[in-house]
Each structure stands twice: as structure tokens, then as C-alpha cells.
Amino acid sequence: MASIKKLPNNKAAVRREKVLDAARELFFKKGYKGTTISDIAKLADYSKRSVYLDFNTKDDLFVTICLEGLEIFRSLLDEVDFENASYEELVQKAALQTVKFSKEHSEYFRMNFKEASPEILNNCDSSIRKATARLERSIMEVPVSVVKKGIADKSIPPMDPYKAAMIFTAGGSGVLLLAITGNQTLISQDEVEKRVVSTISSIKDGLRYQANHYYAAKA
Numbered sequence: 001m002a003s004i005k006k007l008p009n010n011k012a013a014v015r016r017e018k019v020l021d022a023a024r025e026l027f028f029k030k031g032y033k034g035t036t037i038s039d040i041a042k043l044a045d046y047s048k049r050s051v052y053l054d055f056n057t058k059d060d061l062f063v064t065i066c067l068e069g070l071e072i073f074r075s076l077l078d079e080v081d082f083e084n085a086s087y088e089e090l091v092q093k094a095a096l097q098t099v100k101f102s103k104e105h106s107e108y109f110r111m112n113f114k115e116a117s118p119e120i121l122n123n124c125d126s127s128i129r130k131a132t133a134r135l136e137r138s139i140m141e142v143p144v145s146v147v148k149k150g151i152a153d154k155s156i157p158p159m160d161p162y163k164a165a166m167i168f169t170a171g172g173s174g175v176l177l178l179a180i181t182g183n184q185t186l187i188s189q190d191e192v193e194k195r196v197v198s199t200i201s202s203i204k205d206g207l208r209y210q211a212n213h214y215y216a217a218k219a
Contacts, residue, residue: 016054018044023061024068028107032062032115059123063132066116069108070135073101077142087150088204094146095172095200099193102176110180113173143168156207157214164207171199 022044026035037058041048055061076097082090102109121129143165150156156164179192 012054015044015046015050019046019051019054019061020064024065027062027065027111032058032111032120035062037061056125057123059120060125060128062111063116063121063124063128066108066112067128067131067135069105069112070132070139072105072108073098073112074135074139076101077139080142082142082145082149087146087153087155090146090149091168091200091204092197094142094168095196096193098172099176099196102180103192106180109176113177114180140165140169150204150207154211154215155204157211168200168203171203172196175199 019040023035023040026039026043030039035058037048037051040058040061041051044051051061055064077094080090080093080097085093121132124132140162144161147156147161147164147168150164151158151161175196176192179195
């Protein structure tokens with residue numbers, strides 16, 4: 001006897017989407033700390049109990065929305081032509097795509113790079129933690145591949161590609177975080193792109209200086 005496929009519960013799917021829409025709106029507007037499950041339930045026009053049918057905690061909801069942002073960020077990085085660009089070009093292009101993400105999707109950037117924390121992630125369902133880990137690794141492979149190209153053409157001294165990639169990532173995201181704090185005495189929005197490119201270029205030049213000395217000593 002052929003098995004009968006269970007059809008998706010459309011009411012449950014609609015409920016889940018309405019809850020996510022409400023959560024997204026509130027997290028964008030009020031942030032993680034300023035948003036409660038009660039707020040989300042009220043905006044979605046459901047009871048708190050209904051929200052908990054799909055999400056065990058506020059953290060599950062928050063990180064699920066964060067994952068949306070990471071997917072967008074990954075798609076922006078995918079636009080960079082890694083096959084036909086030099087290491088120097090890739091460094092700048094990846095930096096500019098990060099700036100683009102922070103400007104065009106500032107709420108997602110804030111949630112992922114400022115508000116998200118290991119404590120929040122650890123309180124999530126295991127499936128959400130695994131999905132986050134997979135996506136973060138996928139995103140990290142982009143700067144790692146840039147670094148590997150730099151090591152191959154001797155623009156970067158032999159080193160752990162992941163450590164070098166973290167240096168680039170921390171430098172660029174650090175400048176962007178200063179920009180989204182709203183403290184205009186640190187960095188204005190008009191200067192963001194120039195400051196990020198300048199910071200990344202300084203890191204790139206520093207690694208090239210180390211590479212030159214390393215290979216000169218080997219000669």
C-alpha cells in the first residue's frame with residue numbers, strides 16, 4: 001500500500017510567518033533587550049502560547065531573524081568574482097560588500113554584529129545553533145579564500161589563513177560597529193566606506209610588509 005504524504009499544515013505555516021514578521025519588526029525597532037515574547041505575540045495577533053508552538057524562546061526567534069541577515073550577507077559576498085580577481089582586488093571588493101550590507105541592511109548588521117552573543121545562541125534549539133554554525137563557516141570561507149590567494153602570491157607571509165581572515169574581518173566590522181553606535185565624534189556615516197577601506201588597506205599593507213621581510217630573509 002502506497003504511503004500517504006502528510007500535507008503541510010497551512011494554518012501553522014501562516015502563524016509561523018506572522019510571528020516572524022512581528023518579531024522582525026520589533027527586533028529592528030526595539031532591539032533584543034527591548035523586545036519581549038508578549039510584544040511579539042500581541043503584534044502578531046496571537047497568544048504567547050501560540051508563539052511557543054513554533055519557537056521555544058525569544059532567543060530562538062532572535063537568532064532565526066539573524067540567520068536571515070547572514071543569508072543576505074552571504075549572497076552579497078557571492079557577487080564577488082573570486083576566480084578572475086587578484087588578491088588586492090578581492091580584499092577591496094569583499095570590504096565594499098561588507099559596507100554595502102551594513103548600509104542597506106543596517107538592522108540585520110546591528111543584530112548580528114552588535115547584539116548577538118554566545119549566550120543567546122547557546123540558549124537556542126540545537127537545529128538553530130547548527131544552522132548558524134554552518135552559515136557562519138560558509139561566510140568565513142570568503143575571507144579565508146582571499147587570504148589563501150594572498151599567501152599563494154606571497155603578499156601574505158605563511159600563516160594560518162583563518163587567523164589572518166579574522167584580522168581582516170575584525171578590522172572592517174570594528175569600524176562599521178563604531179559607525180552604527182550613533183556617536184558621530186568617532187566616525188560619521190559619510191566616512192564609513194572610506195574608513196573601512198583604509199583600515200583593510202592598512203592590514204593588507206602590514207601583512208605585505210611582513211611577507212617582504214619573510215621572503216627576503218629566505219633569499
